[in-house]
Amino acid sequence: xxxxxxxxxxxxxxxxxxxxxxxxxxxxxxxxxxxxxxxxxxxxxxxxxxxxxxxxxxxxxxxxxxxxxxxxxxxxxxxxxxxxxxxxxxxxxxxxxxxxxxxxxxxxxxxxxxxxxxxxxxxxxxxxxxxxxxxxxxx
Numbered sequence: 001x002x003x004x005x006x007x008x009x010x011x012x013x014x015x016x017x018x019x020x021x022x023x024x025x026x027x028x029x030x031x032x033x034x035x036x037x038x039x040x041x042x043x044x045x046x047x048x049x050x051x052x053x054x055x056x057x058x059x060x061x062x063x064x065x066x067x068x069x070x071x072x073x074x075x076x077x078x079x080x081x082x083x084x085x086x087x088x089x090x091x092x093x094x095x096x097x098x099x100x101x102x103x104x105x106x107x108x109x110x111x112x113x114x115x116x117x118x119x120x121x122x123x124x125x126x127x128x129x130x131x132x133x134x135x136x137x138x139x
Contacts, residue, residue: 080104
């Protein structure tokens with residue numbers, strides 16, 4: 001596939017299409033991973049929508065996410081939105097990827113992208129669960 005695109009776009013392809021397994025030889029991909037790691041260091045609420053954390057990309061995924069859960073001076077929350085038939089397996093896969101340090105709260109409503117209550121009501125701070133904490137919805 002990569003050769004097909006290169007034949008069409010020439011060397012311009014290197015700026016648009018990157019694969020995790022090319023990280024060692026692709027400066028654009030290296031910069032993207034570096035930027036993602038920096039963002040994760042400052043992330044309090046992470047929403048994962050439908051990403052399966054495929055085996056061939058686990059090294060890169062773990063590299064990007066490792067700083068998310070290691071900063072114990074702050075609270076953080078992970079929501080995982082995907083199809084009900086896949087949610088249990090994908091949440092377990094994420095838990096394994098994070099070496100048991102982080103659990104994701106499952107979200108199976110696919111009618112719209114999930115917006116965390118922490119964004120809707122930032123003054124309330126991180127809540128245990130949008131479903132378990134009715135205080136979140138009170139004025």
